[in-house]
Amino acid sequence: KAGVTQTPRYLIKTRGQQVTLSCSPISGHRSVSWYQQTPGQGLQFLFEYFSETQRNKGNFPGRFSGRQFSNSRSEMNVSTLELGDSALYLCASRDVQRVETQYFGPGTRLLVL
């Protein structure tokens, strides 16, 4: 099976702009989670989607949003970008029958100038 894919891999934006990141999960995986990794905060959970519904949300401002499509692909959007949003954004997918595994994509490196 192909792994989790994320596009784009790298992105440069300026403050105030918005950005949309895309994630395609492993075939058959219907749960998609998003994480932000920064040097200061480590790996932080953003939100999780299952069957096009957000089931869980981390402690991030409303500027961070997401959605999931009927084919389980997911997007996350960050509006009104701030310098502190510069990070590696990671998507992970799993089979909901298997809580003990979650597979990550390569990430999208976002730089906000």
Next chain:
Amino acid sequence: DQQVKQNSPSLSVQEGRISILNCDYTNSMFDYFLWYKKYPAEGPTFLISISSIKDKNEDGRFTVFLNKSAKHLSLHIVPSQPGDSAVYFCAATYEGGTSYGKLTFGQGTILTVHP
């Protein structure tokens, strides 16, 4: 509130010896624990996991031990190889409520295996 802690920022071992990476947690609701290996600017690679009904799980060179009473887990790599050099993260989760799809990560331990 750091619910998952990896208190050793770094670990250095010789090739062929055992690497032991440690992790502590505080939330007694966690019932699944995972270990990941990560290189800079890449996504974490899943290594091995354990559920709270077990105290040991093995997969090749990797063994994870869980001590529920001490809220402590460890990852053993035997024998260690230079290619194992990376950052290792432990993560924890439980199913339901506010934890759907959410892994809580430790801060990571940098493992360096010297030839």
